Amino acid sequence: xxxxxxxxxxxxxxxxxxxxxxxxxxxxxxxxxxxxxxxxxxxxxxxxxxxxxxxxxxxxxxxxxxxxxxxxxxxxxxxxxxxxxxxxxxxxxxxxxxxxxxxxxxxxxxxxxxxxxxxxxxxxxxxxxxxxxxxxxxxxxxxxxxxxxxxxxxxxxxxxxxxxxxxxxxxxxxxxxxxxxxxxxxxxxxxxxxxxxxxxxxxxxxxxxxxxxxxxxxxxxxxxxxxxxxxxxxxxxxxxxxxxxx
Amino acid sequence: xxxxxxxxxxxxxxxxxxxxxxxxxxxxxxxxxxxxxxxxxxxxxxxxxxxxxxxxxxxxxxxxxxxxxxxxxxxxxxxxxxxxxxxxxxxxxxxxxxxxxxxxxxxxxxxxxxxxxxxxxxxxxxxxxxxxxxxxxxxxxxxxxxxxxxxxxxxxxxxxxxxxxxxxxxxxxxxxxxxxxxxxxxxxxxxxxxxxxxxxxxxxxxxxxxxxxxxxxxxxxxxxxxxxxxxxxxxxxxxxxxxxxx
Numbered sequence: 001x002x003x004x005x006x007x008x009x010x011x012x013x014x015x016x017x018x019x020x021x022x023x024x025x026x027x028x029x030x031x032x033x034x035x036x037x038x039x040x041x042x043x044x045x046x047x048x049x050x051x052x053x054x055x056x057x058x059x060x061x062x063x064x065x066x067x068x069x070x071x072x073x074x075x076x077x078x079x080x081x082x083x084x085x086x087x088x089x090x091x092x093x094x095x096x097x098x099x100x101x102x103x104x105x106x107x108x109x110x111x112x113x114x115x116x117x118x119x120x121x122x123x124x125x126x127x128x129x130x131x132x133x134x135x136x137x138x139x140x141x142x143x144x145x146x147x148x149x150x151x152x153x154x155x156x157x158x159x160x161x162x163x164x165x166x167x168x169x170x171x172x173x174x175x176x177x178x179x180x181x182x183x184x185x186x187x188x189x190x191x192x193x194x195x196x197x198x199x200x201x202x203x204x205x206x207x208x209x210x211x212x213x214x215x216x217x218x219x220x221x222x223x224x225x226x227x228x229x230x231x232x233x234x235x236x237x238x239x240x241x242x243x244x245x246x
Numbered sequence: 247x248x249x250x251x252x253x254x255x256x257x258x259x260x261x262x263x264x265x266x267x268x269x270x271x272x273x274x275x276x277x278x279x280x281x282x283x284x285x286x287x288x289x290x291x292x293x294x295x296x297x298x299x300x301x302x303x304x305x306x307x308x309x310x311x312x313x314x315x316x317x318x319x320x321x322x323x324x325x326x327x328x329x330x331x332x333x334x335x336x337x338x339x340x341x342x343x344x345x346x347x348x349x350x351x352x353x354x355x356x357x358x359x360x361x362x363x364x365x366x367x368x369x370x371x372x373x374x375x376x377x378x379x380x381x382x383x384x385x386x387x388x389x390x391x392x393x394x395x396x397x398x399x400x401x402x403x404x405x406x407x408x409x410x411x412x413x414x415x416x417x418x419x420x421x422x423x424x425x426x427x428x429x430x431x432x433x434x435x436x437x438x439x440x441x442x443x444x445x446x447x448x449x450x451x452x453x454x455x456x457x458x459x460x461x462x463x464x465x466x467x468x469x470x471x472x473x474x475x476x477x478x479x480x481x482x483x484x485x486x487x488x489x490x491x492x
Contacts, residue, residue, distance in 0.1 A: 003385055020266065028395045033385040057388055099406075136402065137409050139249055139279040142303055145398075149274045152395040153402045156382065160345075163383050197479040209472060217463035220338075226455060233443040234480055241487030 001106070001162045003033035008110050009158060010036035011151060012074045012081075014126060015117040019044040023054025024148035026061035032155035033162070037065040038074045043117075071114070071126050079109040083122055083130035084154065086144050091124055095135040098157045104132065106161050113154060118147050176224045184224050184231075185211055191231045194238065247352070247408045249279035254356050255404060256282035257397065258320045258327075260372060261363040265290040269300025270394035272307035278401035279408065283311040284320045289363075317360070317372055318428065325421040326350060326357040329368055329376035330400065332390055337370055338458060341381040344403045350378065352407050355421065359400060364393050374454055375424070377461045422470045430470050430477075431457060437477045440484065 011029055016022050016039060023046075026037060039046060046062050055062050068074050075081055082101055105111040114130060116122035127133065136153055138145060145153075176184075189207050192198040198206055219227070257275055262268050262285060269292075272283060285292060292308050301308050314320050321327055328347055351357040360376060362368035373379065382391060382399055391399075422430075435453050438444040444452055465473070 024392055024395065027388070027392055030388040031384045031391050031395070033387070054392070056392075057390075137405060138277045139405070141279070142273070142276040144303075145277050146270060146273055146300070146302075148395070149270065149277070149398040152391075152398045156399045156402075159383060159385070192476065192479075195476075195479050195483040197476050206472075209469070213463050213465065213469055213473075217459050219459065223455070223459055226452075227459075230438065230441075230443050233438075233441050237441040237484060238487060241484060 003159075003162055005106050005162050006033045006158060007035060008107060009034055009105050010038050010074075010078070010110065010112045011155070012038045012040060012071070012112050012114045013042070013147070013151075014040045014071055014074075014114065014122060015043050016147065017043040017118050018147070019046070019048045019050040020054050021118065021146070021148045022046045023051035023062065025151045026051070026055040026058040026065075028148070028152040028155050030058035030061055032159035034155055034158065035061065035064075037061050038112075039065055039067045040071050040074050041069055042067060071129055074114075075112055075129055077110045078112045080105060080107065080132075081112040081114060081130040082132045082134055083114045083127050084116070084134050084136070084150060085127065086121055086135065086138075086150075088135075089124060089127070091127070093127065093133045095133050098134050098136055098154055101132050101134045102154060102157050103161045105158065113158075115147060115151060174220045174222065176219045176221045180221055180224050181214070181219065184214070184219075184228055187228055187231045191234050194235065249405075249408055251352050251408050252279045252404060253281060254353060255280055255351050256284050256320075256324070256356065256358045257401070258284045258286060258317070258358050258360045259288070259393075259397075260286045260317055260320075260360065260368060261289050262361075262393065263289040263364050264393070265292070265294045265296040266300050267364065267392070267394045268292045269297035269308065271397045272297070272301040272304040272311075274394070274398040274401050276304035276307055278405035280401055280404065281307065281310075283307050284358075285311055285313045286317050286320050287315055288313060317375055318424070320360075321358055321375055321424040323356045324358045324424045325355040326353065326378075327360060327376040327424065328358070328378045328380055329360045329373050330362070330380050330382070330396060331373065332367055332381065332384075335370060335373070337373070337454075339373065339379045341379050344380050344382055344400055347378050347380045348400060348403050349407045351404065359404075361393060361397060370454075374457050374461075377464060420466045420468065422465045422467045426467060426470050427460070427465065430460070430465075430474055433474055433477045437480055440481065 011034060046065050051062055052059050189203055257280060292311050297308055298305050382396060435449055
């Protein structure tokens, strides 16, 4: 799946009061490949300097944001809607983890993710327009997320649905071959004997520990070269001293 | 696992410039059960009205935030550090998904998650203090996340590690502390200069490569002891030869 699968998802903010929040939300939406912002009866100016300052390079999202008077208008043409809430409600709804519910919005049709006002969240009346309900898990010591943080987390989760399986980027490492490593371990053992760090009868068990360290590091060919360079230099420095003695 | 498992994780902000961001970060940390905020040379007042306004009920996090002058000071006593970056770097590091790397910070010991300044992110020099590197996947159309949004997402992921016990993996290794590693790197540099492998003007860039190797290996305290033993022995062997000369 690609980012294009997110084109049909609208982020609906009900009565947002903070221009800084709305601007920050535009930015995080663009960071996550989301494009449609719908503001229900906004209590701030989404094109104010504060909003634009927070949006930075996502002012286009603010400019194309749609303003409507009521939540039902924001949901016109939507086939699926998820509402977010910070609280348990005694109204018989199931609260789901964002990771479980949000993939359901990735669809060719129009879908919506609804966030309530900063100071009260969504009312029970407003919740009833959604089919599913998400609560972002938070600490009991301070469960209430800032609106922009809540949108950031949900946008991030939505984006993960389309970029997975995870982008683990391994740089194209030229991992050292088995023989290159063995050559290094043999030279290491020789030098450690030469400087008197190892003794012949304890060398094997000690070398085992060094092997573990360097095997864990998954050395590249050029790193093995550097490490061997150190060993050659130690040997050379000791020889120099011996020569000087003569 | 419970929220208490997060007590050892410190959030380190390098030169944060925006008081609103720092306040928002305090709030989202408390939302996610995180307590320790460390500010490296902050460029704003973390107790300014703007910061407090955004922190709301997390002003205690701002009040107990520790201010230090340099990143190494922020990492004292840490056994593990992850740095965040928005960009690919041509310095041979592997960028991981937050979900893959962050569980590694959930430990009884002290660990750190490092974020760079708003306008430039972490420098290559600053990155070298971390053992692992995280990039939050974002859209190519606008990859740069707001600092507070990045912390919100990572804090959320950390909290999911403790509320969803499935995500954890950690062998109980006696991982070397930040200071133990730094002591080793300093001794290594000295010995490499002494044997003529390093020259003062190239030492820094070469040492960077050795740091990468040993950071990747995630050394234990006793391994650092063994490696330092080798260095002491090289120094001793060279001194012996010098003595013999006389």
